[in-house]
Amino acid sequence: MTSSTYHIEKLLHGGLGLGRNEDKQKMLIEGVISGETVAAKIQSLKKNRNTAVATSIIEPSSERIKAPCQYYKQCGGCDFQHMNYPRQLQEKQAILKDLLQQSGNTILQEAATQILNAPLPSPSQTHYRQRIRLQVDNKQTLGFHKRRSHDCVAIESCLLATPKINDCLQKLLPQYAFNKLLNQTETVEILFDPDSSTVTLLIQFKRKPRPADKQHAQDLINTISELTNIFFIGDGFSVTGNASLSFTLPPLVPHTTKTVQLSLETGGFCQVNVEQNTNLVKTVLDFCAVTKKDTILDLFCGMGNFSIPLAERSQSVLGIEGQGSAIRSAIRNSSNAGQDNTIFKKQPIHAACSELAKAGSLFDCIILDPPRQGAPGLARVLSALCRKRLVYISCDPVTLCRDLEDLLQYGFVIKKLQPIDMFPQTHHIETVALLETA
Structure with missing residues (x-):
């Protein structure tokens, strides 16, 4: 197929650029930056998804750089290497803002312009994965x-x-x-x-x-x-x-020098960017704003990345997770920290929340850190369990927007949205959302 010239209007979730040619034909093009003009060869024409590959950059962005990796354009990862780091952060914020504005929900649309912060940059942009x-x-x-x-x-x-x-x-x-x-x-x-x-x-x-x-x-x-x-x-x-990996969080409790060591069993999950994980935990702690009188429910708690630091600040923490190895790690991490105010349970999240709601349980703060598919169908029961605030940690902007819309319907109010760049050189972005009960 012949090449056409496209102006890149914006980048979409997934990192592809939305371009239009002189006939207003839409095309999704990889390896581009918003505002550029490129020549691209059509790759496939499908219903609602036309894709092309850029053959030349006619009007490049001033923030376009030579990709530092020798495998770029061959390997399927690191799709933002062609732009400098400040522009990567700018594009990620724009993608999240666009999704909020396209949601059709007026509250989310307002949040996109009023409370969406610039992404927190990663301390290291390369060689950060452990x-x-x-x-x-x-x-x-x-x-x-x-x-x-x-x-x-x-x-x-x-x-x-x-x-x-x-x-x-x-x-x-x-x-x-x-x-x-x-x-x-x-x-x-x-x-x-x-x-x-x-x-x-x-x-x-x-x-x-x-x-x-x-x-x-x-x-x-x-x-x-x-x-x-x-x-x-x-x-x-x-x-x-039976081996484990470990990393140490710096002092996270005000006026103390106590560090927190976390470990997980081989094959378990943890954030791959250890330096930025410290900033993620700090952000979550700030949003939770807990005191020694507060009770915490940590859903999808994993090996205690948030539970263990929160237990140092709160009255009690109940952590729930579906993976057995993660719960074993969380129990061990809490014990090694000398904590006696934590309980960790292996149970499917939806079932656990339903049981807690039926028992009339209430928590001052709920932490929600689901996998990429988000937490569909949880909003109603969360509204019954939450006394003050809910902190949602998302690794997928699409499911975040969907779940925020559900939570709004059950009386929650969005107060803060803080993107955190856990994955430099890629289109992926983590977001921490603070919601409060009405």
């Missing part, structure tokens, strides 16, 4: 998926990974034992423990590991000094061994 997951394709290529493909781009280092992860990866690649393991591997997760400066591998295996596989793993541990553990996971068998 964990990466590499794919292995059917050609035994280890790397990240290519754009719109299940084939992998072979990588030797990742711009976003900590130097220790990249060092370990480069030492692994030529090892005979590692390449033998790749024969039966689907993914390799490399995890850096910032407290011990060591690296762990979590290998998703196609079958139960055999003695020879375990010996290959031990050979790698013996050869690479920073590599201290290798674990196998897969269908039909559980994680072999």
Whole structure:
């Protein structure tokens, strides 16, 4: 298909640019910046979704830069590398603002212009990830998926990974034992423990590991000094061994010097940007504004990223999470912090909230940190459980807008919206919302 010239009106959720040509035809184009004019070749024409690939930048933005990663345009990640960091933050705020304004809800539309803050920048824009997951394709290529493909781009280092992860990866690649393991591997997760400066591998295996596989793993541990553990996971068998990763939050309680160490079991979830996670926790604590008289309900509590610091400031914390390993980690983290005012329960969130509401439970503050799909259908019961305020931590602006609209219908009032850039070089944005009861 021939190329056409498009003016980029704005970037949409997902990072693609909305462009129009002289015939007003809409096109979604990757690798562009709002306000640019580009020549693009049509890739596909589908109902409500026409896509094209930019072939040249006719009128570039002054904030366009050369992407710093050698795998850019091959690897499927890091889709904002072509703009400088201030512009990345500006585009992310604009995307969130646009979604709020397009919601059709007048309160959300007002929030977009009146209370939506500029994103909190990340202390580091590269080498901030303490964990990466590499794919292995059917050609035994280890790397990240290519754009719109299940084939992998072979990588030797990742711009976003900590130097220790990249060092370990480069030492692994030529090892005979590692390449033998790749024969039966689907993914390799490399995890850096910032407290011990060591690296762990979590290998998703196609079958139960055999003695020879375990010996290959031990050979790698013996050869690479920073590599201290290798674990196998897969269908039909559980994680072999019992290791954890840990990181320390700085003093978060006013007028104290007490740090909080958090750890999680191998394979558990934590924020990958440890430096920015500290700012995320501080923001949540500020929004909660709890006192020693307040009771807290932490939903999707994980290993206690918010629960443990909040327990230092409040009367009590009830944390609920559906994943057993996360609850075990939360209990251990609270115990290690010397806390006796926390309870952690493994239970589906919707069922747990319904039980609490039926029992007449009330909490001064509720923390809601759901996965990407958000928390549909929870607004009504949350309104019955919440006495003062609700703090919603979202990793997806679309589901955030949907859930905020639901919460507004049940009497909550939006007071603050603070985007936090957990993922520089990508279109992803975290948002913390403060809501209060009417």
